Amino acid sequence: MTDAALFSLSGRTALVTGAGRGIGREIARGLAAAGADLVLVGRAKSITPTAEELIAASHRVHVVDADLSDLSALPGLMASVAERYDVEILVNCAGVIHRGPFLDVDDAAWDEVMGVNLDAPRLLSRVFARGMVERGRGKIINIASLLSFQGGKEVSSYTVSKHALLGLTHALANEWAGRGIHVNAIAPGYIATDNTAALRRDADRDAEILSRIPAGRWGRPEDLVGAAVFLASPASDYVTGHTLVVDGGWMSR
Numbered sequence: 001m002t003d004a005a006l007f008s009l010s011g012r013t014a015l016v017t018g019a020g021r022g023i024g025r026e027i028a029r030g031l032a033a034a035g036a037d038l039v040l041v042g043r044a045k046s047i048t049p050t051a052e053e054l055i056a057a058s059h060r061v062h063v064v065d066a067d068l069s070d071l072s073a074l075p076g077l078m079a080s081v082a083e084r085y086d087v088e089i090l091v092n093c094a095g096v097i098h099r100g101p102f103l104d105v106d107d108a109a110w111d112e113v114m115g116v117n118l119d120a121p122r123l124l125s126r127v128f129a130r131g132m133v134e135r136g137r138g139k140i141i142n143i144a145s146l147l148s149f150q151g152g153k154e155v156s157s158y159t160v161s162k163h164a165l166l167g168l169t170h171a172l173a174n175e176w177a178g179r180g181i182h183v184n185a186i187a188p189g190y191i192a193t194d195n196t197a198a199l200r201r202d203a204d205r206d207a208e209i210l211s212r213i214p215a216g217r218w219g220r221p222e223d224l225v226g227a228a229v230f231l232a233s234p235a236s237d238y239v240t241g242h243t244l245v246v247d248g249g250w251m252s253r
Contacts, residue, residue: 005234006233006234006235007034007229007230007233007234007235008034008035008233008234009031009034009035009036009089009229009232009233010034010035010036011035012035012036012037012088012089012232013036013037013038013039013085013086013087013088013089014028014031014036014037014038014039014087014088014089014090014091014232015038015039015040015041015081015085015087015089015090015091015124015128016028016031016038016039016040016041016091016093017040017041017042017068017091017092017093017094017120017124018042018093018094018095018143019038019040019041019042019047019050019051019093020042020043020046020047020049020050021046021193021194022191022193022194022195022221023093023143023188023191023193023221023224024091024093024094024143025050025221026221026222026224026225027091027093027224027225027228028040028050028054029050029053029054029225030222030225030226030228030229031089031091031228031229031232032054032057032059032061034229034232034233036089036232037059037060037061037062038051038054038059038060038061038062039061039062039064039081039085039087040061040062040063040064041064041066041068041078041081041094041124042064042065042066042068042094043065043066043067044063044065047063048063051063062085064077064081066078068094068115068116068120069096069112069115069116069120071115071119071120071123074120074123074124075123075126075127078123078124078127078128079127081127082127082128082130082131086131086135087128087131087132087138088132088135088137088138088139089138089139089140089141089232090124090125090128090138090139090140090141091141091143091228091232092120092121092124092125092140092141092142092143092165093143094116094120095116095117095143095158095161095195096112096113096116096117096158097113097155097158097195098110098112098113098155098157098158099154099155099198100154101154102154102156105156105157109157110157113157113158113161114157114160114161117158117161117162117165118161118164118165118168121142121165121168122168125140125168125172125183128140129172129176129181132176132179132180132181133176133179133181135180136179136180137180137181138176138180138181138182139181139182139184139231139232139233139236140172140181140182140183140184141184141185141186141228141231141232142165142166142168142169142183142184142185142186143185143186143188144162144165144166144169144185144186144187144188144243145158145162145187145188146187146188146189146190146245146247146250146251147159147162147163148162148163148165148166148185148187148243149187149251165185166185166187166243169183169184169185169241169243170241173240173241173242174241176240177240177241181240182231182236182237182239182240183240183241184231184236184239184240184241184242184243184244185242185243185244186224186227186228186231186243186244186245186246187243187244187245187246187247188219188223188224188246188247189213189219189245189246189247189248189250189251190209190213190218190219190247190248190250191218191219191220191221191223191224192218192219192220192221193221196218200218212250212253213247213248213249213250213253214248214249214250214252214253215248215249216248217248219246219247219248223246224246227244227246230244231244
């Protein structure tokens with residue numbers, strides 16, 4: 001296999017959640033640039049602009065309108081998607097965060113975070129892995145977090161969901177490695193997205209975070225693209241159960 005072919009996604013279909021903005025949008029762009037056809041799943045209003053941009057650039061993109069927090073409807077909807085498209089790459093990127101003291105977190109907010117951040121990836125992995133098993137190959141990439149390793153500050157539900165997502169990654173990697181399915185995670189550092197806007201607006205917190213990042217800056221969503229293409233491509237065919245941290249050096253401090 002040539003060096004270029006190692007990272008080519010030509011002829012493969014990738015399903016990406018959370019592609020309406022931030023990290024998910026940049027990963028979708030990167031996978032398309034590497035040759036993948038895309039299925040974007042999420043609220044149509046959010047993801048359609050990304051789809052239209054990529055279609056205008058001559059990429060093949062399909063939009064599936066879905067509420068990832070509706071766990072009762074999600075399995076049936078995704079099963080119909082699996083019938084229409086041979087999804088070989090699944091990127092579970094959609095995520096939500098609620099900030100506040102643990103004592104003030106109500107059950108509805110907790111359940112929403114767990115549903116979108118953990119249960120939706122669990123359900124999508126179960127649906128699309130069936131086709132991957134039949135084809136004998138597949139890539140699942142979960143978007144974890146530095147809070148998969150740490151406790152954070154007043155983001156208890158998010159932290160718990162991201163710890164659990166890492167556990168899911170390891171468990172599924174062990175089960176499916178012998179069937180040609182590679183399950184890995186990317187743990188972004190502090191990235192300038194809507195989810196971190198509150199932190200960047202807080203001058204003291206912003207300075208505290210920057211002081212620990214050896215790279216000296218907040219990450220950008222496009223900083224995650226190379227990691228995603230690598231884990232989606234043949235270049236990572238002997239990598240599974242791994243969490244690739246993209247953090248500007250935060251974890252090394």
